[in-house]
Amino acid sequence: MSSRDQIGLSPSGSEVSRLNAWFDHRCIASGIERDLCTDLKLCINEVMANLISYGFKDTPEPWTIVEIDLAPGCASATITDNGAYFDMRAWQVPKDRDLMMGEPGGFGIALVRERASEIAYSRNGEWNQLRIACRGA
C-alpha cells in the first residue's frame, strides 16, 4: 500500500526545515524501508537547495509543491516549481576534479544522480516538473 501526500512551500531554508520534518513524519508513518526514505530525502533537499540558490532569480512569486508517494520498494517525489527552466539530467557532473581548486559546486546534482533510480523532467508553461524515484535493491 502506498502513502501519498503533498506540501507547498516558498523557497527558504526555514521552509526546507518544515519540509524535512513533514517528510520524516510521513516516512515513519508509511513504514517503508529506511534507505529509500534517506535517499529520497537527500534528493529532495538537493533539488530544493538548487532552486533556492539559482532557480527563482527572475520569479516574482516563487512557489514549490512537493508530492510524495511512499510504497515498499519505491519512494518517489514530484517537485513542481515556477522557477527558471532547468533540466538537471542535461547538467554535466564534473569528473576527476581537484577539490582544492575552483568553485566547490555540483555535488548536489551528482548525489541526486547517484541515489535516484529514475529522473524525469518536463516543462509545462511556467512550471517545471521533476519526478525522482528511488527503488530498493
Added chain:
Amino acid sequence: MRLEQVELPGDVLKVKLNGALDIAGAGEIETPLGAIADKYNKVIINFADVTFLASIGIRLLVKAARAITKRSGRLVVYNPTDDARKVLRSTGIDSIVPVVADENSAIAECSK
C-alpha cells in the same frame, strides 16, 4: 544546527555539530565555521550528531578545508553516522578531509 567548540592540548580545536546540515543548518554555521577555519590550523569535527548531511554541508567543509590547508593545517572529520559517511564518500570530499572513527584518531590525523 548547533556548533560547539573546545580547545584541546596541542593547539587542536574540537568542533561538535548537532542537528541537520541541510540548507538551514548550513546557514547557521557558515559564519562560525568560516571564522574557525581562518583562525585554527588543527581542527577536528565530531559528526556523531549530524542527523542529516546534504551537499551544502559538503561545500562548507570544502571551503574550511581549503582555508586551513592553505596554512598547511589540517581539518579532520570523525565519527560520522553511516548516512553521513556515505555522502562524504560519494562526493569525494574524503580525499581532502580525512574521515576517521574517533576523537583520538582525529587528533593523531590532524597532528601529522
